[in-house]
Amino acid sequence: MKTPRVLAIHDMCAFGRCSLTAVLPVLSAMGIQVCPFPTAIYSNNLTYDNIDFYDFSPHMRHFMDIWQKNGYQYDAIYSGFLANAEQISIVEDAISRFAKKDTTIIVDPAMADNGNLYPVFKPAIIDAMRHLISKATVITPNYTEACLLLNIPYTDEIPTTKKITTWCQKLSALGPSKIVITSVPASNNEIKNISYDSMTASFDEYTISRIPFNTCGTGDLFTSVLTGCLLKDLSLHDAVSKVISFMNYCINYTYQSGSDPREGVQIEPCLLHLQNIEKK
Secondary structure, three states, rough: OOOOEEEEEEEEEOOOOOOOOHHHHHHHHHEEEEEEEEEEEEEEOOOOOOOOOOOOOHHHHHHHHHHHHHHOOOOEEEOOOOHHHHHHHHHHHHHHHHHHEEEEEEEEOEEEEEOOEEEOOOHHHHHHHHHHOOOOEEEOOOHHHHHHOOOOOOOOOOOOOHHHHHHHHHHHHHHOOEEEEEEEEOOEEEEEEEEEEOOOEEEEEEEEEEEOOOOOOOHHHHHHHHHHHHOOOOOOHHHHHHHHHHHHHHHHHHHHOOOEEEOOOOHHHHHHHHHHHOOO
């Protein structure tokens, strides 16, 4: 049986579980080959006061030239945190060079949270990201990122099911057929995740209790497990249900352990749970 292959276009943090240090173990545990393509190399994640990084942009197209000569192709191309808006054209170039007719394109538009862009980005990232998601099969914005992509003012108001369904339809009209919106405000200290598949015109929502543990890399973990589930041919809604169950287990495990939140979710002790995820 052929092992699915993913080109993972993310930054690499040497310390702190996020981006490639989340993507690699998760997808590998799910029986999928990960080919890492770093956008930047960081000394550690952005939750620490002291940090250094090196932008990998000058080398990325040269790497792709070599891969193209070698004839590489991928079953999925999965992009996450980028060093700057200019790298979006590099991701689009990778898609044009390496995507087959049936390659799944997953874009996590990682650029904002809690109503604001991440401090490392300028507003130009928003228009550039809108262009990138037009190339995608699946996108996984959090609630803030969905607002930015749709040019809708961010508020803490709990959206109705009708409103969030309309948002999904508008996002799908930009290009991607499958939409997952994470961290949607809900009542009673809960949180919602939404999935919408335009191919079947189906919508689902998943409400879970909010665990009082804030850390980096949860979006990377979420989209990595989702990517693995989709490559195992689960439907979008079944995949999101599996992802949420795993995420809840991992975050609760990490919270109960009392570890430093800056280090991210303790993925390693939880990876065995991914090996049993299969299509029904």
